[in-house]
Amino acid sequence: MRLSLGPVLFYWSREKLLAFYEAMAGQPLDIIYLGETVCSKRRALSLDDWLALARELRSGSSVEVVLSGLALVEAASELSSLKRLCENGELRVEANDMGAVQLLAERRLPFVAGPALNLYNPYALQELIDCGLQRWVPPVECSGQLVRDCLLQLDALGIARPEVELFAYGHLPLAYSARCFTARAENRPKDDCQLCCQKHVEGLPMLSQEGERLFVLNGIQTMSGEASNLLGDYPGLVDCGVDILRLSPRGEGMQQVIAAFDAVREGASPPIATSGCNGYWHGQPGMLRVGEVLS
Structure with missing residues (x-):
């Protein structure tokens, strides 16, 4: 099982981003995703900056670096930027919008299908495999049973399985909107948002009347109130055919998160109890924390 570090979903300053990735260098990670997936107004780093950072992370290391594109493309300027990203000439791209899929397919470039693409069945996967899909990140609401069934159906159709990368830790990106909720x-x-989402390192919590944390607002993105954590479900992830576990960056404590997942993949026993939600993986409401139910 490999470990990946997903793209930073929150709006951090240039200084915080660079310091974060400096701390990530040397961590037991196999793949690192770079780039902006939420809002084109977040320009702390340019494409050239991301490419320079990728070169630094790859220097003297076997880590794979992937560039992630926007999940919601609304303007011609965003499409132009997406085209530049797809034509970067150095790194594989994670497509989070079908526009990116088209651009990459036209150029016959292999790509990663990000969680924002609605790929829930083997026929949809087959269409994109024909376009160059090599790695599938299922939508975050997919259950283990759905992932397993998709892979078995691909086998039955005689289609080579793509790599499967599962969103295993972090606030789940649930929905996107043209409206900016933080503004x-x-x-x-x-x-005229004045980039106010930068004031919220891990988004803006949204509470129920009882004070329960329901969602996190992150610009145009709505996220889960609690971070997902599938570490305790590790044996079921392996049995399901998952190849890569994605850990989504948070403002603090990522070294400890990475160390915990690394220890389990190296043979340590999964923790009996973990914080965070895992309901979707078990076919339950996503905000729940349920025990291991998959064989």
Whole structure:
């Protein structure tokens, strides 16, 4: 089982981003995703900056670096930027929008299908495999049974399985909207948001009337209130055919998270109890924390 570090989903300053990736260098990671997937107004690092950072991370290391694209492309300028990203000439791209799939397929470039693509069955996977899909990150609401069934159906159709990368840790990206929820929370128009989401290192919590953490607002993205954590489900992930576990960056404590997942994949016993939610994996409401139920 390999470990990947997903793209940073929150808006961090240039200094924080560079410091974060400096701390990630040398961690037991096999794949690192770089780039902006949420909002094109977040320009702390340019494409050239991401490429320079990728070169640093790969220097003297076997780590694979992938560039991630936007999940919601709304303007011609965003499409132009996406085209530049797809034509970077150095790194594989994670497509989070079908526009990226088309651009990459036209150029016959292999790609990663990110979790924002709605790929839930073997026929949809087959279409994109024909376009160059080599790695599939299932949507975060997929259960273990759905992933397992998809892979078995691919086998039955005689289609070579792509690599399967599962979102295993972090706040789940649940939905995207043309409206910026963080700006709305501060009574700002989206066009004059003043980049207010940068004030929230891990997004803006949204609580119920009882004070329960339901969601996290992250610009145009709605995320799970609690971080998902599938570490305790590790044996079921292996049995399901998962190849890679994605750990989504958080503001603090990522070294400890990576160390815990690395220890389990190296043979340590999975913890009996972990914090965070895992309901989706078990076919239950995503916000729940349920015990291991897969054989």
